[in-house]
Amino acid sequence: MEITSVCPYCGKEMRDGAIPVLRDIYWCPRGEDGMLKDGFGDEKEQVCLGRAGLLGDYYTPARYCESCKVVIVPVPEIEWPLDKLDKKFTAWQEETGKRPVGGLTMKFVLATQNPKKLKEMSAILGELGVEVVSEADIGVKIEVEETGETFAENSLLKAKAVMEATKLPAIADDSGLCVDALNGGPGVYSARFGGEGLDDTGRYRLLLQMLHGQADRRAHFHTTITCAFPNGDVLQDDGEVEGTIAFAPMGENGFGYDPVFFVPDKRKTFAQLTAEEKAEISHRGKALRAFKETLKNYLAEHQ
DSSP states (O other): OOOOSBOTTTOOBOEEEEEOOSSEEEEOOBOTTSOBOOSSSOGGGOEEEEEOOSSSSOOEEEEEETTTTEEEOOOOTTTSOHHHHHHHHHHHHHHHOOOOSSOOOEEEEEOOSOHHHHHHHHHHHGGGTEEEEETGGGTOOOOOOOOOSSHHHHHHHHHHHHHHHHSSOEEEEEEEEEEGGGTTEEGGGGGGTTOTTOOHHHHHHHHHHHTTTOSOOEEEEEEEEEEEOTTSOEEEEEEEEEEEEOSSOOOSSSOTTGGGEEETTTTEEGGGSOHHHHHHHSHHHHHHHHHHHHHHHHHHHTO
């Protein structure tokens, strides 16, 4: 990540300063036993970041963002130029397959008021050293008119609106049911299918009525997850699961169209699956796993 006087997370000006320390600065890997390999026989696995000290003119330059409450530490070029450090560190990662311990925690805002979605996203991205907060956690509530014609367009609208309001990276998703016999409908209108007067049960009953006598009952669920960054970067991933529309609702679990979405391989509707079974094959589960890998690669490239 390029270090400038502007915070890479929120775009605000940072305060210049330094961290005074008394010795060489090393990044140390954590061993299988959970202990840091801090120089006692493991020097080959260390990464030297530079030299700094109180005795003399050397300090570790650092900048502080009062908005994000984070300290950005540029790598000193006394011992290792940045390009050599990157190559040394990348080689170590490829050889060991391990990720660094510690480091800065990036804060992302999830564009949702749903606590279950927040818990789900936090559990997945927490493995990448990412903190996920809700709109409520930072005191905003953004209402976005979903005018897009695709799931990708709608999720981008929501992510961008929250990012612009908070000046933090924002994540949003959009999902829906696409039925072949309805030319892909209800699609992006899945949550509004039949008008605001219908609840989940009313919507899937309307769907069954519209498919009465229809032999072609093929359908799929689709999810698009979008992450918008203050610097203009956008990440998007998709997930789909194929199925058919059952002739009658079955099962008590899930929500929305789950009771009528039948998965031939499982011989069950989504509402008959356990939460674990559904997460393994669902459109949302696939999109989340894909997004985790995309974000992991993005963060690695922008360290």
